[in-house]
Amino acid sequence: xxxxxxxxxxxxxxxxxxxxxxxxxxxxxxxxxxxxxxxxxxxxxxxxxxxxxxxxxxxxxxxxxxxxxxxxxxxxxxxxxxxxxxxxxxxxxxxxxxxxxxxxxxxxxxxxxxxxxxxxxxxxxxxxxxxxxxxxxxxxxxxxxxxxxxxxxxxxxxxxxxxxxxxxxxxxxxxxxxxxxxxxxxxxxxxxxxxxxxxxxxxxxxxxxxxxxxxxxxxxxxxxxxxxxxxxxxxxxxxxxxxxxxxxxxxxxxxxxxxxxxxxxxxxxxxxxxxxxxxxxxxxxxxxxxxxxxxxxxxxxxxxxxxxxxxxxxx
Ligand code: XIL
Numbered sequence: 001x002x003x004x005x006x007x008x009x010x011x012x013x014x015x016x017x018x019x020x021x022x023x024x025x026x027x028x029x030x031x032x033x034x035x036x037x038x039x040x041x042x043x044x045x046x047x048x049x050x051x052x053x054x055x056x057x058x059x060x061x062x063x064x065x066x067x068x069x070x071x072x073x074x075x076x077x078x079x080x081x082x083x084x085x086x087x088x089x090x091x092x093x094x095x096x097x098x099x100x101x102x103x104x105x106x107x108x109x110x111x112x113x114x115x116x117x118x119x120x121x122x123x124x125x126x127x128x129x130x131x132x133x134x135x136x137x138x139x140x141x142x143x144x145x146x147x148x149x150x151x152x153x154x155x156x157x158x159x160x161x162x163x164x165x166x167x168x169x170x171x172x173x174x175x176x177x178x179x180x181x182x183x184x185x186x187x188x189x190x191x192x193x194x195x196x197x198x199x200x201x202x203x204x205x206x207x208x209x210x211x212x213x214x215x216x217x218x219x220x221x222x223x224x225x226x227x228x229x230x231x232x233x234x235x236x237x238x239x240x241x242x243x244x245x246x247x248x249x250x251x252x253x254x255x256x257x258x259x260x261x262x263x264x265x266x267x268x269x270x271x272x273x274x275x276x277x278x279x280x281x282x283x284x285x286x287x288x289x290x291x292x293x294x295x296x297x298x299x300x301x302x303x304x305x306x307x308x309x310x311x312x313x314x315x
Contacts, residue, residue: 004308005039007315011265014077014272015315016040018236021063023282024070029302033278035074042079042235042274043067044284048088052112056092056104059111072121079235079274080116080125082171083109084155086141087130094142101146106158113162124167126203126235127159128152132172136184152188153197160198171203171235177215178224190228203235206260207276209292210241210252219263226269234264234273238295239307240285245294254310257297261314273311 008015017038023030034041045051046063053059071078084105093104109127116122131139131152138144143151152170159168170189175182185202192199202225208214215221222232239256241249264270277283279298286293297308 001312004037004312004315007312008272009039011315013264013270013315014040014274015311016042016079016272016274017278018042018044018081018274018276019067019070020044020277020282021046021066024066030279030282031070033298033302034070035076037278038076040077040079040272040274041067041071042081044277045088047080047112048082048085049093049108050088050090053108054090057107061115064112064115068116068119068121072119076121077124078116078122079169079233080113080122080166081235082126082129083112083159084127084143084151085129086139086143089142096146098146101143102151102154105143105151105155109155109158110162113159113166117163117166122166124169124201125159125163126171127155127168127199129171130173131170132175132181132184134174134181136180153192153195156192156197156199167200167231168198169201169203169231169233169235170199171205173205173207173236176204176206176208176218176221178217178221182221186225186228189225189230193228193230199230201231201233201271203233205236205276206234206238207236208239208256208260209289210239210249210256214256214259218260219266222263222267222270226267231269231271232267233271234260236276237273238276238283238285240289240292240295243286243291243293249294250306253294254306257307258310258314261311265314275311 004015225232239253281300285295
């Protein structure tokens, strides 16, 4: 039966995957599935600040270019991830004073976004990532501590200047349901847009876990953001479980994947769903959440799991 991307395209949505540079160059199965099943890709790490500007003014686009070239060859779009984040950002940035930090941020955005601005493959960016606390306050990152809230509007304006055609997103996790954090994001997006700050899109990471339950108000939450006039998208979907895997957990996982795809399909402004990888052979989950894993739609041997079929059938 046809690929995920064929079905997604027929519904006017994208189905994406985060890609890592090393298996992309070393593993045929990885490359083949990435090329045939998905019509959108995100660099799992290759476009982050520590990869693209490890020391000030010294840019390295080798990994980012590898992802973009792969996508271009396979007629896929790239979602740029990510420009301004508290994590995977070199200490030289973190140690700058306010005006130097603002300038470094604007220069980074201008160089990284500018590199792909005339490349039809890179169509959107996560401009700021994970700026909220779980209770809806601002995360006290080095960005916030040094620059206050202003770094967000400055980052969006710099990204718009670097590529007037790119769709500019704010992205976060644990904002899939209606809760204090997603409401803080909602209020900020609303207020920024009222001020003319170019926020076009909201990304819902969707790092889910079967033991925590499904956010049943996902569709309603996506819709309230859509009603602000922004595009919404699922940016980093995975559904982890306590190991070991078994058939019951696989079935629950499959329903979570299906529910996410259905929520996006039900919201006109939802552009698509990106999965944070595709094979359990290459996933951040076991390294990040001890004892958990098997969060993706193919197993470690590149065989499709029930979650693959659920996504396929939903699309
Ligand atoms: C993760 C990558 O998957 C890992 O390989 C890396 O070591 C750490 O970052 N939220 C994000 C992503 O926005 O960039 C993170 O990706 C996962 C959580």
